[in-house]
Amino acid sequence: MIRLFRWVSAHFATPRLLIEITAIAVALYGVDQFLASLETRELRTEARHDFDRGESLLQQGRAAEAIELFRHAHVEDRDNRTFALGLADAYLTDHQPERAQSGLEELLAADSNDAEANLRMARVMSEEDDPTRADSYYHRAIYGVWHPTQSAPIARDRTAARMELAAWLAGRHQNRELLSELLLLDQSARTDPAVAAQLPALYAEAGDLNRAESSYRTLIRFNPSDPKVYAGLGQIELDRGNFRGAREAFEHASRLDPDQGEFQQKAQIAGRALDLDPTSRHLAGSDKLARSTAILNMAVAAAQNCPSVEPEVVQAGAALLHGHAPSESNDASEVRLQSAEDIWHELPPSCASPEDAAVLSAIMHKMDQ
Structure with a gap:
């Protein structure tokens, strides 16, 4: 079109003709751009539809079917990192970490501080039994760049990533490292019931029964009517050898839920242990x-x-x-x-x-x- 414009300009050029030709060229370019934009929007709409269907299938446990939809969405809109992350999630759910890794490497090559990509790469390394790299990627995720959303503020994302790291360390019985992460989560637990609910068992796993007991008492402030919280405290007290405190906690749990016979049974065990405890101070x-x-x-x-x-x-x-x-x-x-x-x-x-x-x-x- 440009060569034709130059040829016409050279042989038949008049100001009026040049203006008309220019207007036609601009109009044709505009139409071409509009059609291209329309096609792009249609492809992105289709990609979003595939992604949403893939998420639904993944939640239903149909990872293999979800992968095809996520893959199609990613191909149609390669600039959408959400689609790339969704595909990685589907591969991980389907126990194909090597395929998840390939896509995540592309994301991290573009932005090595992408927290969500680092978090998924940590899961890949965990699946591939590479604990050193898994630990590294978990920390990159925690301290990386999170993209804020309406449903999950950045601070909550960081806390969730650290909680996942703590659970992973607990599974590997790395108690010293686990305890370090739990101490960093303590502040969040004071204002977030979801975090507080998970800390006691993790502290117990790390072998710190004193902090486990303290965490249960923090949790009681959030859930003063939950019998399971008191039962959890009772078990920690029983493990600590505080039989009196264990009996009181189990009895409280039993009062809150009289139909749960296990609580009363545990209270009886703690009571018998208290009556037989040969280590009691000032015992004749x-x-x-x-x-x-x-x-x-x-x-x-x-x-x-x-x-x-x-x-x-x-x-x-x-x-x-x-x-x-x-x-x-x-x-x-x-x-x-x-x-x-x-x-x-x-x-x-x-x-x-x-x-x-x-x-x-x-x-x-x-x-x-």
């Missing part, structure tokens, strides 16, 4: 001996029905029960407790009644602390 010698004798008696009774325990160990415990010991003898108490421990370490839980096993487990765990 005679009381300690009575408690150690009762504990040994439970262990021997369970072991006598269990062929897997060495007979000599059981016989030694039984002999102590039938022997005479001074009522104030601390040594006699310690000998009985040691014998009970020896039996317990060989005793499969199935040999004792569930409640006796739970009581012995709680007491032995406290004695080992």
Whole structure:
């Protein structure tokens, strides 16, 4: 068209003709641009429709079908990072991390600080069992650039990414690293019930029962009528050896939900452990001996029905029960407790009644602390 315009200009040029030709050329260009824009809008509309259908299928667990729709949406609109991220999600759900990685590498090549792409790359590395790189990508996601949306503010996205990292570390039993992340999440937990709900179990997994207990008390402020929260606190107190606190928490849970028999059963276990606790301060010698004798008696009774325990160990415990010991003898108490421990370490839980096993487990765990 340009060459024709030049040729006409050179041979027949008049001001009026040039104006008319120019107007026609501009009009044709405008029509061409309009048609191209219309086609682009139609393709993007179709791509968005495919993406929305793909998301619906992915939520239904139909990842393989969703992949085809996400792929089509991505091909039709390659500049849309949401479509690229959706395709990566579908590949990950379908356990195809290598294909997810390929698309994510393109996104990160364009923007290495893209937090959402880094988060998905962390999941890829986790799926491919590359913990060093997974950890690195998780931290890049946390400290990267998040794109704000109406449904998820940036601060919440960062917190969610850190929570996912914490859960991943818990699954790998990396307790020291896990504890570091949980301490950073504490501030969010004070104002966000969703975060607060997850911290106690993670603190317990990290081995910090004191912070687990504190986290449950924070959660109680959000959910003072939730019996499961009190039951969770009761279990932490039982694991800590605070049998009185455990009994109170389980009893509170039972009052909130009387139909849940497990809460009352746990309260009874905590109460029995409290009554038998040989480590209680200011315990008279005679009381300690009575408690150690009762504990040994439970262990021997369970072991006598269990062929897997060495007979000599059981016989030694039984002999102590039938022997005479001074009522104030601390040594006699310690000998009985040691014998009970020896039996317990060989005793499969199935040999004792569930409640006796739970009581012995709680007491032995406290004695080992």
